[in-house]
Amino acid sequence: MSFENIIVETRNRVGLITLHRPQALNALNDALVDEVGKALDAFEADENIGAIVITGSAKAFAAGADIGAMAEFSYMDAYKGDYITRNWERVKTCRKPVIAAVAGYALGGGCELAMMCDMIIAADSAKFGQPEIKLGVLPGAGGTQRLPRAIGKAKAMDMCLTARMMNADEAERSGLVARVVPADRLLDEAMSVATTISGFSLPVVMMIKESVNRAFESSLNEGLLFERRVFHSAFALQDQKEGMAAFVAKRKADFRHL
Numbered sequence: 126m127s128f129e130n131i132i133v134e135t136r137n138r139v140g141l142i143t144l145h146r147p148q149a150l151n152a153l154n155d156a157l158v159d160e161v162g163k164a165l166d167a168f169e170a171d172e173n174i175g176a177i178v179i180t181g182s183a184k185a186f187a188a189g190a191d192i193g194a195m196a197e198f199s200y201m202d203a204y205k206g207d208y209i210t211r212n213w214e215r216v217k218t219c220r221k222p223v224i225a226a227v228a229g230y231a232l233g234g235g236c237e238l239a240m241m242c243d244m245i246i247a248a249d250s251a252k253f254g255q256p257e258i259k260l261g262v263l264p265g266a267g268g269t270q271r272l273p274r275a276i277g278k279a280k281a282m283d284m285c286l287t288a289r290m291m292n293a294d295e296a297e298r299s300g301l302v303a304r305v306v307p308a309d310r311l312l313d314e315a316m317s318v319a320t321t322i323s324g325f326s327l328p329v330v331m332m333i334k335e336s337v338n339r340a341f342e343s344s345l346n347e348g349l350l351f352e353r354r355v356f357h358s359a360f361a362l363q364d365q366k367e368g369m370a371a372f373v374a375k376r377k378a379d380f381r382h383l
């Protein structure tokens with residue numbers, strides 16, 4: 126499969142997608158988002174892939190949706206064309222874990238793309254923001270919804286209403302990112318985390334992802350019930366037998382993803 130706006134690689138059991146529109150700080154357009162969707166389709170179908178990393182460049186994860194492409198849009202262009210967002214949810218619907226490795230700017234749609242991933246690992250150079258208000262629009266790909274869930278209303282309002290950027294330390298303190306690492310170690314750290322995850326039982330990894338995400342979609346009681354039922358179903362897996370037998374025998378588990 127050949128791509129023009131992303132670079133796709135496989136390392137061990139990890140799929141790596143690098144956003145690659147350097148001339149525009151990885152600004153997102155339909156072509157790029159569609160390519161990310163195709164790469165995710167391929168990784169999802171590949172039983173040798175256990176986790177996925179999405180990253181950008183040292184200067185920008187993605188500086189938002191492509192402003193030049195949107196500047197002259199009419200309402201009907203945006204509404205009927207469903208610009209950028211027509212394939213946007215593909216990251217969310219991916220059943221394997223997706224880690225965003227963010228260095229530099231993650232602004233507007235770039236911040237929203239990172240937030241759609243399951244975990245953000247940030248370089249100390251990362252800057253997150255929802256600056257759409259400066260362009261006379263508002264976040265349109267999840268910013269007003271995912272940001273308050275991640276960092277609370279006060280900071281989400283601050284970012285969306287003032288367009289101020291949040292640096293990596295503040296983003297970690299606020300719960301937006303899982304880890305902050307020196308910029309030159311970002312990809313190694315993200316790949317290492319993804320490799321660790323991909324060594325565990327894939328069906329269990331998928332069950333955990335589904336269960337944690339359920340916490341945002343249901344009441345506590347419904348979520349707990351969902352978790353309990355999924356927990357019970359894990360006892361149907363060969364990997365459960367292997368994991369517990371390995372613990373008892375004091376050896377490393379050899380998961381077969383079954």
Ligand code: CO8
Pocket residue numbers: 148149150152153188189190191192193203207208209210230232233234235256257260263264265266
């Ligand atoms: N779109 C298009 N081109 C961009 C974008 C962008 N978002 N960001 C940067 N570029 C281009 C610049 O135009 C410039 O191109 P050129 O060299 O041809 O002039 C090149 O990238 C380098 O950028 P700068 O020279 O501006 O670099 P600086 O280091 O001076 O500044 C910034 C970096 C601060 C990141 C600056 O480029 C900037 O403010 N960019 C725009 C950030 C922004 O406003 N993002 C939000 C966009 S709107 C959005 O994301 C809405 C999402 C909703 C999606 C759903 C739609 C329905």
